[in-house]
Amino acid sequence: MYDSIRPLLFRLDPERAHGLGSAAGRVAARTVPGLLERWYAFESERLAVTAWDLPFENPIGLAAGFDKNAVLVPFWRRVGMGFTEIGSVSARPCRGNPRPRAFRLPADEALVNRMGLNNHGAARIARRLARLDRSRPIGVNVVKTHDAAIAGAAAVDDFTASFERLAPLASYVVLNLSCPNTAEGKTFEDPNALDDLLSAVMATRNRVAPRVPVLLKLSPPESDRVVLDSAVDEILAVGSNHGVAGYVATNTAADREGIDSDSDLVVRIGAGGLSGRPLEARSTRLVRYLYRRTGGRVPIIGVGGVFTADDAYRKIRAGATLVQLYTGLVYGGPLAVRRLKEGLVSLLDRDGLHTIGEAVGLDA
Numbered sequence: 001m002y003d004s005i006r007p008l009l010f011r012l013d014p015e016r017a018h019g020l021g022s023a024a025g026r027v028a029a030r031t032v033p034g035l036l037e038r039w040y041a042f043e044s045e046r047l048a049v050t051a052w053d054l055p056f057e058n059p060i061g062l063a064a065g066f067d068k069n070a071v072l073v074p075f076w077r078r079v080g081m082g083f084t085e086i087g088s089v090s091a092r093p094c095r096g097n098p099r100p101r102a103f104r105l106p107a108d109e110a111l112v113n114r115m116g117l118n119n120h121g122a123a124r125i126a127r128r129l130a131r132l133d134r135s136r137p138i139g140v141n142v143v144k145t146h147d148a149a150i151a152g153a154a155a156v157d158d159f160t161a162s163f164e165r166l167a168p169l170a171s172y173v174v175l176n177l178s179c180p181n182t183a184e185g186k187t188f189e190d191p192n193a194l195d196d197l198l199s200a201v202m203a204t205r206n207r208v209a210p211r212v213p214v215l216l217k218l219s220p221p222e223s224d225r226v227v228l229d230s231a232v233d234e235i236l237a238v239g240s241n242h243g244v245a246g247y248v249a250t251n252t253a254a255d256r257e258g259i260d261s262d263s264d265l266v267v268r269i270g271a272g273g274l275s276g277r278p279l280e281a282r283s284t285r286l287v288r289y290l291y292r293r294t295g296g297r298v299p300i301i302g303v304g305g306v307f308t309a310d311d312a313y314r315k316i317r318a319g320a321t322l323v324q325l326y327t328g329l330v331y332g333g334p335l336a337v338r339r340l341k342e343g344l345v346s347l348l349d350r351d352g353l354h355t356i357g358e359a360v361g362l363d364a
């Protein structure tokens with residue numbers, strides 16, 4: 001069905017299309033939940049995984065940014081997602097950057113966005129989360145409020161304020177260090193800033209939600225060719241000192257590496273984070289690097305350019321326990337979830353494996 005409405009949606013501004021699709025999803029989850037479940041049903045015990053002692057029915061989840069305000073969680077469940085990550089949520093509500101701020105590059109199966117961390121804010125989203133059925137894992141992605149005036153110690157306070165509100169309601173919390181859309185840049189990927197942030201966040205965690213796993217979301221490596229340098233190792237060292245429980249690799253790319261779209265179009269679009277197909281190999285590389293460096297001791301969520309079961313399987317074999325998608329949903333619609341799960345089971349059969357857990361890290 002999505003295949004037939006996609007040409008219409010793609011005539012609209014991407015953010016408008018997103019709004020319409022989301023509204024339809026909300027209505028469908030409320031009015032025809034059984035129908036959705038039948039349409040999208042595909043269950044296999046072979047896809048079940050455990051991470052942070054939490055059971056996941058399958059390893060396919062929603063990437064941050066699609067459901068920033070946690071308004072579609074019942075829909076994701078009905079279409080068979082193993083988990084949902086909401087956010088990024090900031091301490092204060094935020095309108096984000098002026099529109100237009102999301103763009104398609106269909107020739108590359110990619111998107112460029114400079115949303116600017118628009119969200120309803122931690123207090124409102126916490127109230128919404130508290131009312132939700134949380135029996136399936138819900139990750140909460142938190143970020144500093146998009147305001148360049150909040151810097152230094154104030155930035156740490158801002159981050160911990162949303163953590164404090166949301167962590168008790170989350171299956172896991174992701175600290176979004178890597179969003180390239182803020183005027184102040186990637187301050188929390190700097191090891192000293194990260195050390196300060198994690199000291200404060202972990203102290204808060206011990207007080208309000210001592211068991212919640214804390215993960216870090218990272219930027220993609222600079223390019224396909226560059227060898228991963230000490231920057232990632234420094235982040236891993238700081239993370240490990242503070243008991244970080246996992247990594248999400250990766251966020252969107254600030255550069256335009258690996259795209260074939262018309263260069264005039266790319267220039268006209270301007271700044272923003274690149275997602276989708278061009279990110280696939282880059283994010284998989286970082287997954288593999290993280291898996292090797294951590295010796296597989298902490299679960300990794302692989303995200304970036306997952307469209308097909310092969311893409312998801314490559315991430316898993318590189319070391320991802322869980323996989324997420326955003327751009328693949330825009331191009332493929334919600335049926336992509338079922339296709340990914342069916343495809344993963346076929347790939348397990350091909351490789352003579354019984355469960356998806358057996359595939360994690362095989363290519364690392």
Ligand SMILES: Cc1cc2nc3c(=O)[nH]c(=O)nc-3n(C[C@H](O)[C@H](O)[C@H](O)COP(=O)(O)O)c2cc1C
Pocket residue numbers: 063064065066068087088102111113115117141176179217250251252274275276277279303304305306324325326327328
């Ligand atoms: C429009 C848009 C908004 C996004 N917003 C967020 C966000 O708020 N926080 C975050 O951590 N990642 C955000 N992302 C990044 C995605 O979670 C994901 O890391 C990235 O898009 C790569 O995955 P994909 O190729 O499957 O899209 C956003 C991506 C897009 C396309």
